[in-house]
Amino acid sequence: MTEAALESMTIGQVANAAGVGVETVRFYEREGLLAKPPRRPSGYRQYPPVAVRRIRFIKRAKDLGFTLGEIRELLALRVDPRTTCGDVRDRAEAKIADIDGKLLALQRMRAALVDLTKACSGRGPTSECPILDALDEEEDR
Amino acid sequence: MTEAALESMTIGQVANAAGVGVETVRFYEREGLLAKPPRRPSGYRQYPPVAVRRIRFIKRAKDLGFTLGEIRELLALRVDPRTTCGDVRDRAEAKIADIDGKLLALQRMRAALVDLTKACSGRGPTSECPILDALDEEEDR
């Protein structure tokens, strides 16, 4: 185990350093999220250490709710000299609006479920359960 | 179009009345969410009108954030005489906890994105974008 991030790394080293699996690295390459690295004569991928950073970038963006498709766009924006920081901010703002929509939907679900559980004593057979009854109602909401 | 929900309905009538596609009805049957209906000699499914209700039940539960797997359990609870209303309430409460987890995650995402957009003037090239920089940082959070 010669640890030196100086020249080039194998796919396993990159995956390990970035905290993902080897298969995930190959998957990101196939999906165009990660540049195809040069190969050794044997066919082994040779990664520059910056590849680890790229993968961490992907992970962070994913944590912020971006899909891989959106992350691909983000990475493209970064490379394209015609785009500005405002283009990136637009993406971030769109994602915030996106999240707001999901928050609203979840809050509504939650309120409906809370209402239902409040109506349910917890005793009695399921045939008299107000929760199931509510789901079963013909005309509702 | 003889509309009479008196005896039995075809799959198309059921799907239409419930607001789903024919394929969805067959899908729910395959997935065990919908009882297999009797057939006519030709093989055509013959649905009792209550099937429409069952599908609407599924739709409402889905709207509340239950997965088809969870809905299958909910339907099983209803049929099993040993289960009580409390069992159903437990499911609902677990789903609320579930939703709370998602809400928290989304709120955190949102806050992080808002922070990033605040740091971004919108002007300048992407090479100087604080949002992309933040995603790219080696040591972070």
Added chain:
DNA sequence: ATACGGTCCGTACCATACTACGGAGTCAAG
């Protein structure tokens, strides 16, 4: 020199919830 682990590739598979397709048979209206 050989063994063991890493890497190669293509393909298939996981879960979720459907949706589409093709070819044959059926039903009902005109």
Added chain:
DNA sequence: CTTGACTCCGTAGTATGGTACGGACCGTAT
């Protein structure tokens, strides 16, 4: 009795984000 809409079935495809497999080859430590 013909026509057009509906239904049958099994299989395959959609999108998302990976994970797993298998057989062959590579690299290095002993």
